[in-house]
Amino acid sequence: MSAVDARGLRDLAVEVAREAAALAREMRLGGIDVADTKSSALDVVTDADRASEVLIRRRLLEARPDDAILGEEGDDHAGTSGVRWIVDPIDGTVNYLYGLPECAVSVAAEVPGPDGTRVVAAGAVVGIGTTVEYAAARGAGATRDGRPLAVRPTPPVAEHLVLTGFGYRTEVKAHQVERMTRLLPRVRDIRRIGSCALDLCHVAEGSADAYVEEGPQLWDWAAASLVLEEAGGRFGVLAGALRESVPDAPERALLVGTPAAGWDSFVAVLAETGFLARTTRPGGE
Structure with a gap:
């Protein structure tokens, strides 16, 4: 087109x-x-x-x-x-x-x-x-x-302000909170605002450094993912670890959004803190 x-x-x-x-x-x-x-x-x-x-x-x-x-x-x-x-x-x-x-x-x-x-x-x-x-x-x-719009310059992951959200099912929330407790010591702070679309737009405008959440649907992120990409960011739907705790969860449901320059370093930390499916982590661990 x-x-x-x-x-x-x-x-x-x-x-x-x-x-x-x-x-x-x-x-x-x-x-x-x-x-x-x-x-x-x-x-x-x-x-x-x-x-x-x-x-x-x-x-x-x-x-x-x-x-x-x-x-x-x-x-x-x-x-x-x-x-x-x-x-x-x-x-x-x-x-x-x-x-x-x-x-x-x-x-x-x-x-x-x-x-x-x-x-x-x-x-x-x-x-x-x-x-x-x-x-x-x-x-x-x-x-x-x-x-x-343009994303902000990418700081070290330890200085990232990260946006996230939680699901509605009890077992999904329990999984998400457990992963967040691993991630929180590795970043500046984590915010939970309550709108996937606005979270991605906040990364696009430089109000946050990264977004990660497992579970939102296509309608939640379709428009905002393009806003982020066109502002110089990168967006992906990855194979997350949610199915390890919730067997009926989708295989690929981990949403990640960052400035393009910060993608690799942030995804590496997500792997180290258990957000990615075992088969996609380095060494499969």
Whole structure:
């Protein structure tokens, strides 16, 4: 896909995500209750999640009726154009429920890649509580509120501020906390903000040095991963160690994001602290 096409998809993603964020912001003023739960009683869905996804789906299909849509709340649409939109109507729903500002709407456009895989061509992450807009088009850079983004210079891992998150299932949380207790002495500090999309955008803008989390879904990270890459970062979904504790966990579910120059050193520390699957650690240990 050409850069011009990617820019057009980016602009549409920003426009639609902005509208959905405004809707969620307005609904929050009237008070929000839990409408449903998903993987556990702690994994909540609100009426605003559903209303946001309905709005996004309608707006995308008005603009591009032949595109496919994959949404977190399941309002999917099969398309024929080759473009698939990946939508998280509210990333950070628990923050949203409690009135914390770290929640966002995430909209990404995925297209066929040159090698038969699929790649994210464009994306937008728009803050609900902050109104900050992150956007990227592949090959055209990333922006925050229209201004170019760039990752910060990479310090030694011992000076890293690391962002992370935790799952909803008890056994997943137990695994994640155990790994974090190994990592914490190796870095400056660890923060848990509550939104995968915003975590990656914070690394992209230089507000943090790295992000690691096991378990988020494609809609959580699709748009923000491109923002990070276009800002000079690197993103990957690696084979993590979660299946050693939770056998039904996905094989490849460990998300890592860093400035490109800091990737190797941070992943090496993750291997040393047990985040990677045994078969991918040096020596298999």
